[in-house]
Amino acid sequence: KNEVEQSPQNLTAQEGEFITINCSYSVGISALHWLQQHPGGGIVSLFMLSSGKKKHGRLIATINIQEKHSSLHITASHPRDSAVYICAVRYSGGGADGLTFGKGTHLIIQP
Amino acid sequence: GAVVSQHPSRVICKSGTSVKIECRSLDFQATTMFWYRQFPKQSLMLMATSNEGSKATYEQGVEKDKFLINHASLTLSTLTVTSAHPEDSSFYICSAGLGGLKTEAFFGQGTRLTVV
Numbered sequence: 001k002n003e004v005e006q007s008p009q010n011l012t013a014q015e016g017e018f019i020t021i022n023c024s025y026s027v028g029i030s031a032l033h034w035l036q037q038h039p040g041g042g043i044v045s046l047f048m049l050s051s052g053k054k055k056h057g058r059l060i061a062t063i064n065i066q067e068k069h070s071s072l073h074i075t076a077s078h079p080r081d082s083a084v085y086i087c088a089v090r091y092s093g094g095g096a097d098g099l100t101f102g103k104g105t106h107l108i109i110q111p
Numbered sequence: 112g113a114v115v116s117q118h119p120s121r122v123i124c125k126s127g128t129s130v131k132i133e134c135r136s137l138d139f140q141a142t143t144m145f146w147y148r149q150f151p152k153q154s155l156m157l158m159a160t161s162n163e164g165s166k167a168t169y170e171q172g173v174e175k176d177k178f179l180i181n182h183a184s185l186t187l188s189t190l191t192v193t194s195a196h197p198e199d200s201s202f203y204i205c206s207a208g209l210g211g212l213k214t215e216a217f218f219g220q221g222t223r224l225t226v227v
Contacts, residue, residue: 033216041149041202043218086155088216098145098157099206099216 006087006102014110019074021105023087026068033099034061034072035086043086046072077109113139115207117219124195124226132190132222134205140185141207145216146178149202158203161188195226 005024013019023032034046047054047061049070054061058077063070074081084106088099114137124130134144144161159180160168167180177199179191188207192199204221 035216035218041204041221041223043204043206043221045216045218048216088155098147098160099155100157101147101155103154 004087004089004100004102006105008105009103010106010108012108012110013077015078017077017109019077019081019107019109021072021085021087021107023070023072023102024068025089028092029068029089030092031090032063032070033088033090034070035088037084037086037104039083046085074107079109079111082108113137113207113217115141115205115217115219117205117222119222120220121223122225124224126196126226127194129191129193130195130224132192132203132205132224134188134190134207134219136186136207136217139207141188142185144182144188144205144207146180146188146190147204147206149204155204158190161205163188192224195224197226200224200226 003026007022032049036044036046046059049061049063051065058075060073072085084104086104087102090099116135116137118133122130142163146158147155148158149155157170158173158178161180161182163182163185169175177193179193182188202221202223205219206216208216
């Protein structure tokens with residue numbers, strides 16, 4: 001089965017810094033999700049990508065299907081961006097398989 | 112976006128008892144819902160796929176007699192942890208989509224289960 005690798009595992013940065021979180025996977029996928037998980041556990045879907053690039057506010061997500069790689073960028077980072085960011089993929093092929101998740105990147109933005 | 116409501120958010124139960132967790136899609140119909148589990152400092156893992164009107168599909172290593180899934184309607188799936196043990200203590204979360212492989216995943220709020 002597909003493995004999803006995220007890096008870095010932990011990231012501490014100063015407010016205002018540009019943040020990049022990387023995700024790579026090994027086999028074909030139909031979609032890649034970037035999720036945000038807060039300390040209480042709740043999960044918010046940030047992006048779903050199957051190609052190209054998406055932008056929402058200060059967040060940008062890109063995917064390179066040939067390279068099997070995606071990045072999540074946060075511009076002008078803020079302490080409220082502190083959370084765990086998770087990359088998840090849905091395999092190609094038939095069926096309605098659930099998502100396979102990376103281990104997450106624990107991001108702390110210091111004021 | 113679509114809303115998925117999960118209840119309860121936290122539950123503490125005694126060892127040997129059963130706990131039911133509900134997952135509702137509030138403003139859309141979900142023929143498929145997914146149940147995930149997350150142990151501390153680990154990634155979310157798919158437990159089972161809940162299909163409306165048919166039996167759930169369980170991932171390898173997940174006991175279907177222990178984790179009973181019922182998807183009786185297009186807006187409700189339930190996960191019952193039967194005869195709970197302390198090792199079942201975990202964070203359980205459901206998700207649903209609007210259908211198809213390329214659709215958004217909408218997550219419930221999650222349920223923190225503690226078995227004492």
